[in-house]
Amino acid sequence: PKDTKTQEQAALVEKHPCFSKEGHRYARMHLPVAPACNIQCNYCNRKFDCSNETRPGVVSKLLSPAMAARRFQKVKQHVPETQVVGIAGPGDPLANPKATLASLKAIAKVDSEVHLCISTNGLALPDQLDDLIAAGVKHLTITINCIDADIGQKIYPWVYFNQQRLRGRKAAQTLIDRQLIGLEAAIKAGMLVKVNTVLIPGINDHHIEALAEELGRYGAFIHNVMPLISDPAHGTYFGLMGQRGPTKEELDNARALAGQSMSQMTHCQQCRADAVGKLGQDIDIAALENPTANTS
Ligand code: CLF
Ligand code: SF4
Numbered sequence: 001p002k003d004t005k006t007q008e009q010a011a012l013v014e015k016h017p018c019f020s021k022e023g024h025r026y027a028r029m030h031l032p033v034a035p036a037c038n039i040q041c042n043y044c045n046r047k048f049d050c051s052n053e054t055r056p057g058v059v060s061k062l063l064s065p066a067m068a069a070r071r072f073q074k075v076k077q078h079v080p081e082t083q084v085v086g087i088a089g090p091g092d093p094l095a096n097p098k099a100t101l102a103s104l105k106a107i108a109k110v111d112s113e114v115h116l117c118i119s120t121n122g123l124a125l126p127d128q129l130d131d132l133i134a135a136g137v138k139h140l141t142i143t144i145n146c147i148d149a150d151i152g153q154k155i156y157p158w159v160y161f162n163q164q165r166l167r168g169r170k171a172a173q174t175l176i177d178r179q180l181i182g183l184e185a186a187i188k189a190g191m192l193v194k195v196n197t198v199l200i201p202g203i204n205d206h207h208i209e210a211l212a213e214e215l216g217r218y219g220a221f222i223h224n225v226m227p228l229i230s231d232p233a234h235g236t237y238f239g240l241m242g243q244r245g246p247t248k249e250e251l252d253n254a255r256a257l258a259g260q261s262m263s264q265m266t267h268c269q270q271c272r273a274d275a276v277g278k279l280g281q282d283i284d285i286a287a288l289e290n291p292t293a294n295t296s
Contacts, residue, residue: 012138012192015083016115017279019139019192019222021267024279028084029075031068032061032274033099037091038123039159039175042237043198043228065099069106071289075276076111078288086117089273094124104135115139123159123175125182133189140186142179143196146204147214149173154203187219196224199246199254212258223262225255226270
């Protein structure tokens, strides 16, 4: 059975452009169906896309589940290498459970073979894991920036949980607890779990090694340390506070330290919530859907 499990995992990894470097031959498509979020990150600007997985600064046009399925059909014809359909924003997929689940179902109806992928901050994961599994999701990303609430309270000004807006250390601890419960349960259920960490100099950079060690103990599959994008033009809180992103050396150093316990993804493109195509070769979805319109 162990061999079968390993074979299944290898098949899941092979065609996913984010979980495998060899996956670059294949394309992914994001469905921007999830506008709301249940937490606030200081690196987010809600007017733009979730920087959990997405680069702030460009607004995606929201789609309904039916529109998302139609877009997928069109993309599949145009980019047959599309092997993965992910939901990564522009808010948090699990803060929009109806739209997220309806979209996953609509996609599976069009193509039962396509890999379904979700990226979340993890707050609602323990409650929604069973629904995701039932919908056929096998690839999951949780953005975990720290496992220490003293650090977390500098990153998350509030967390909305059980009809309450939590602040300070309590907010951070609640989020971290839920992330780790969700991480453990998802791995136990056989999902392939990636963890994204936004590297924020002076905030969580000294903590990356300990974080990666813990992720290794849990059995996360791969770790993606991504640089903070703090351009004040994007209006993020960190940008307004004068927080800078890491230098290339700082990023390389953090990845090397984390790499002692977790295999590292280094080819992340910090995609938009509506990105389509191979990594680094996004196609123009507006032009594809509206070939006659002038999109310049
Ligand atoms: Fe999308 Fe994320 Fe799935 Fe990939 S992106 S939901 S795991 S299909 Fe990939 Fe883009 Fe980096 Fe994300 S390159 S931002 S890691
Ligand atoms: Fe923004 Fe994403 Fe953080 Fe929610 S989880 S506040 S959408 S960056």
